[in-house]
Amino acid sequence: MMTIAKDRGGRPRLGFGGAHLRRDAAHHSRAYSRFVGLMKFLLPTVALALIVSILVWPQLVGREEGSFRFSFADLERDPDGAVGVTKARFAGTDSANRPFVVAAERALQKQGFDVFALTTLQADITLADGTWLSITADTGEYERARQLLTLGGVIDIFSNVGYEMHATHAVVNLATGTVESAQPVQGHGPLGAMRADTMKYTAEGKRLQLTGGVRVVLNTRSQG
Template sequence: MSTREGPRAAPPVPLRTAGPVAPRRMLAPSRERWAPSAGQIARRRLAVRLAKWLFPILGVGLLVGIAVWPELDRMEDRARVSFRRVIQAQPDAVRLVEPRYQGLDEQNRPFTVTADVAAQTDSADIVDLTQPRADILLTDGSWVLLESREGRFDKGTNRLDLSGDVTLWQDGGNLLVTATAEVLLQDGAASGDSPVAAQGPFGTLVSEGFRLTERGQVVVFTGRARAVLEGGQ
């Protein structure tokens, strides 16, 4: 009995190479790898978390600053304009050195008001005076001089308010000293309710006030008065 055998598989053909294969050489790393420690990793995570919160806040602040900056500029301009207006409105902005004011009374007799310094007040007609002096010329050629440390002159009404060592010199040698006095230059009159001390050829006198009329020709001492007369006067 014969059996049939199938075709036999061809035996494997060995691969041929040009020569022996050299083993592959690995390149040495250019630098050593650095492994962070646990503390460094924790600090890095904390910095990342802070950056996640900080950067958005800074961005919002920058946007708010950009939006508000023009309004701040306008507010600064308005404040600058207001400040300049206040400076220009100050009464001391107008000061005169050695001013002189002249006028005539109702009988065309001249009077003169002078001072060391005059400062304009809120009113255009009123000035504050330092070391004011008022000269009143009488009809017969005699004169009356009033002076003090401070004063206020109303140019509209020709009224002069004196304060501080008010002194009245009258032609003929009469002297009157008081603390305050009101002088009406238009009428040639003066008055005061502060204590008065007077002296002259008649003697000495003290009183609680005085009234000067007829451009200094008549002086009336008010309140309780005491006089010491000279000679047989």
């Protein structure tokens, strides 16, 4: 039964009204907290969905030169709010219809919608002279619009003609098929071993340019 009591000032008050108000306030506070928590989760997810849509859109409408495909396993958001994906795969062809694939354990949006920071990545590309390269690196940055792949950390480059090179920095132009490094590189193959302070390989002319502290050791083989 509801009773009417008076407060210290002599004003009437409902016996259970204060408790109801406190419960209602607590309920609304919990509901608001849940809403805020939900928005913190949904807004970055929606933003990432928009990014993915923009990345995927070119493959739906087509491009005049080359093609592009993008896929991933899961969406994620790091502590500072940046959005990214796991098991990312960028695949396409250049203007000469040469295929390339860039795969990474993690791809994080860095600038706008076209630049991704990559970790633990592998790239497979076909050069203009038909040479196939498989490249692995600890870290990288992929610029989709310019088709540039900048690599860092431990970099290993292997070719289907028996050559391999190792570096700590390299830039791969997926559009033109050039590979260059402004830092020391070393490698070896059927003809011997080499090292240099910088390197640039141009597929169009099948030209490998080495500069600074160049050392080449050729293999000598007897002819039967």
